[in-house]
Amino acid sequence: MTAGGPAAPSLGEAFRIQRRVVGALLLRELGARFGRENLGYLWLFLEPALLGGAIGTIHHLSGHGLPGGLNIAAFWVVGYVPYYMVRSVVNRAPSAIVGNQSLLYHRRVTLLDILISRNLLEGAASFGAMTAFVLVFGVVLGEWPREPGRIVLGMALMFGFAHGVALLIAAGSVYTHLFDRVTHLATYLSLPISGAFFMVFWLPTELQQAALWVPTVHCFEMIREGQFAGQVPVTYDLGYVLGWVAALNLLGMAALRRARHDLVV
Amino acid sequence: MTIWTRQSPPTTPPEAASLGTAGWSAPEPVREPAPRRLRRWARRRPFTLTVLLPTLLSALYFFVLATPQYQSEARFLVRGRQAAPTGGLAEAMQGAGFSRASEDAMGVRDYLQSHDAVAALRQRADLVAIYRRPEADPLARLWWPDPSIERLTDYFNRMVSTEYDATSGITRLRVRSFRPEDSRLVAQELLALSEELVNRLNRRLQEDSLRVAREEVARAEARLAEAQAALTAFRERERAVDPAQSAALALENLGRLEGALAQARAEMAEAQRFARADNPRILQIRNRIEGLSAQVAEERQRIASRDLGFSQQVGEYERLSTERELARTQLASATASLERALADAQRQQIFLLRVVEPNLAEWPRYPKATENVLYIFLCLSVGYGLAWLLIAGMREHAG
Numbered sequence: 001m002t003a004g005g006p007a008a009p010s011l012g013e014a015f016r017i018q019r020r021v022v023g024a025l026l027l028r029e030l031g032a033r034f035g036r037e038n039l040g041y042l043w044l045f046l047e048p049a050l051l052g053g054a055i056g057t058i059h060h061l062s063g064h065g066l067p068g069g070l071n072i073a074a075f076w077v078v079g080y081v082p083y084y085m086v087r088s089v090v091n092r093a094p095s096a097i098v099g100n101q102s103l104l105y106h107r108r109v110t111l112l113d114i115l116i117s118r119n120l121l122e123g124a125a126s127f128g129a130m131t132a133f134v135l136v137f138g139v140v141l142g143e144w145p146r147e148p149g150r151i152v153l154g155m156a157l158m159f160g161f162a163h164g165v166a167l168l169i170a171a172g173s174v175y176t177h178l179f180d181r182v183t184h185l186a187t188y189l190s191l192p193i194s195g196a197f198f199m200v201f202w203l204p205t206e207l208q209q210a211a212l213w214v215p216t217v218h219c220f221e222m223i224r225e226g227q228f229a230g231q232v233p234v235t236y237d238l239g240y241v242l243g244w245v246a247a248l249n250l251l252g253m254a255a256l257r258r259a260r261h262d263l264v265v
Numbered sequence: 266m267t268i269w270t271r272q273s274p275p276t277t278p279p280e281a282a283s284l285g286t287a288g289w290s291a292p293e294p295v296r297e298p299a300p301r302r303l304r305r306w307a308r309r310r311p312f313t314l315t316v317l318l319p320t321l322l323s324a325l326y327f328f329v330l331a332t333p334q335y336q337s338e339a340r341f342l343v344r345g346r347q348a349a350p351t352g353g354l355a356e357a358m359q360g361a362g363f364s365r366a367s368e369d370a371m372g373v374r375d376y377l378q379s380h381d382a383v384a385a386l387r388q389r390a391d392l393v394a395i396y397r398r399p400e401a402d403p404l405a406r407l408w409w410p411d412p413s414i415e416r417l418t419d420y421f422n423r424m425v426s427t428e429y430d431a432t433s434g435i436t437r438l439r440v441r442s443f444r445p446e447d448s449r450l451v452a453q454e455l456l457a458l459s460e461e462l463v464n465r466l467n468r469r470l471q472e473d474s475l476r477v478a479r480e481e482v483a484r485a486e487a488r489l490a491e492a493q494a495a496l497t498a499f500r501e502r503e504r505a506v507d508p509a510q511s512a513a514l515a516l517e518n519l520g521r522l523e524g525a526l527a528q529a530r531a532e533m534a535e536a537q538r539f540a541r542a543d544n545p546r547i548l549q550i551r552n553r554i555e556g557l558s559a560q561v562a563e564e565r566q567r568i569a570s571r572d573l574g575f576s577q578q579v580g581e582y583e584r585l586s587t588e589r590e591l592a593r594t595q596l597a598s599a600t601a602s603l604e605r606a607l608a609d610a611q612r613q614q615i616f617l618l619r620v621v622e623p624n625l626a627e628w629p630r631y632p633k634a635t636e637n638v639l640y641i642f643l644c645l646s647v648g649y650g651l652a653w654l655l656i657a658g659m660r661e662h663a664g
């Protein structure tokens with residue numbers, strides 16, 4: 001806040017600087033994680049793609065039919081890839097600050113920048129994998145998404161949710177190592193209730209109401225509407241998810257500010 | 266370094282802070298004091314401007330301006346066919362005691378939310394007038410004097426809610442409007458419409474299940490009539506009621522004649538043994554033999570000449586009568602299955618039972634002023650907090 005230049009930069013200027021910082025951090029993260037050996041940056045997309053593809057293939061071969069006659073491979077991949085995004089964003093959150101603490105010596109780098117860049121990288125990877133899969137399903141199986149906008153919106157909300165959770169966890173990791181231990185377990189256990197591998201209309205009404213408390217279920221329903229609109233009934237409440245995303249991000253950013261205050265570099 | 270990391274977060278909102286420095290660095294142009302002061306005030310109090318003011322405005326609207334809305338509620342049950350489980354998971358859930366939603370109740374609910382119901386309702390009650398009552402406040406009432414069906418349906422779905430509770434199987438219909446009588450009228454008409462829908466569904470279901478059985482009976486009847494007609498035509502053409510029997514009769518006749526002939530020949534042989542050739546008895550026997558032979562020959566020829574015809578006639582007759590028997594059996598079984606289908610259709614009837622009749626509201630339940638204002642305040646506060654944090658985060662870069 002002290003005058004660095006001739007005049008304090010405006011808000012737009014500050015935004016431009018932040019964008020550049022995040023961009024630079026993104027490149028650094030990319031290089032640090034994937035390097036330039038063998039396939040290099042391609043691994044970014046290949047990782048979720050391979051996992052999603054494997055899940056889809058296994059279920060396609062095992063050949064259990066799905067209610068509503070959905071395409072089996074498409075259903076599992078469309079469920080798995082967004083879940084992969086949430087899991088990797090959340091799982092990588094506890095190590096975000098500890099691993100990048102040295103970056104804070106640069107005065108323009110903030111904790112939020114670090115988290116945004118790391119999460120954006122994961123989000124972009126999953127988004128790329130998702131796009132690739134959607135295209136493959138369209139070309140090979142003729143299963144073009146019915147409403148692509150819904151997929152994008154669902155993924156964006158899912159990203160917002162994961163980002164908020166990651167902010168909170170990262171802030172918490174400043175104070176205790178507990179998050180480091182528990183996060184993987186929690187994401188693993190949350191798989192069955194996350195909505196990645198079921199649809200709300202499969203469930204009896206009582207369970208439907210219970211499932212709709214989980215915000216990710218709404219996101220998955222939205223993504224599935226984008227892929228299979230009209231083929232199966234979907235239930236989601238945009239306002240509910242938006243509320244979750246807003247609240248989580250608000251708390252997350254506030255917690256991060258507080259953590260920055262208490263963090264001794 | 267530690268000095269920098271220990272830097273405390275800004276204690277004033279960022280806009281206010283930046284204004285201070287901006288006002289410091291550059292001389293401000295001279296302007297009318299009133300707007301400038303207003304702007305300054307706005308910049309200094311972003312929370313008041315973006316959160317408190319809208320909340321206050323909404324409170325003013327909800328507590329002072331908004332027209333009270335009366336709610337009429339009705340509940341009904343839709344009983345009908347058992348929904349079949351659709352998959353392994355659903356089946357397991359059903360086994361575990363979870364009930365599945367009845368398709369028919371869902372159908373009624375979907376119908377009540379559709380443009381179809383709105384269009385039907387419009388013919389019975391003046392929906393537009395109901396939702397454009399003069400006392401209604403301009404924000405809550407229907408905005409268009411002559412709305413398109415889409416707009417009307419959207420508005421209608423805001424004012425009317427239909428919820429289906431799967432555990433009890435009760436559908437709850439709630440209608441809001443600006444007068445209690447209007448709410449009750451709309452609710453009553455909607456109930457009547459649902460009943461009509463259920464009746465229509467029933468008729469359709471019965472027709473569907475009975476149509477096949479009825480067609481089968483009609484086909485069997487036609488076949489029987491055809492077989493009967495063919496048999497009659499055959500009899501008229503061949504002038505024989507039963508060719509098999511007439512053939513048997515002719516053969517029997519021939520047999521008797523041949524028997525008589527054989528007996529006459531035996532008598533002849535016996536007479537020739539001890540009587541002369543001109544014995545009158547021999548003459549008599551010879552005459553009889555001649556007569557019998559002639560008759561046998563004639564009869565033989567008759568049968569022989571019609572031999573081919575006879576067997577053909579018999580064959581065709583048999584074919585026709587078999588066909589008639591088959592047609593009879595088919596008709597009997599088709600009639601039986603029609604009876605069964607009728608009984609099934611009666612068992613599969615869907616019923617709509619009114620549990621709670623629409624009431625006449627005495628107290629306006631809507632709009633829920635306090636709740637709405639609190640909700641708006643909460644949403645705006647969260648939004649403000651997010652914006653503040655984001656902007657403050659950005660400003661850290663500009664230090």
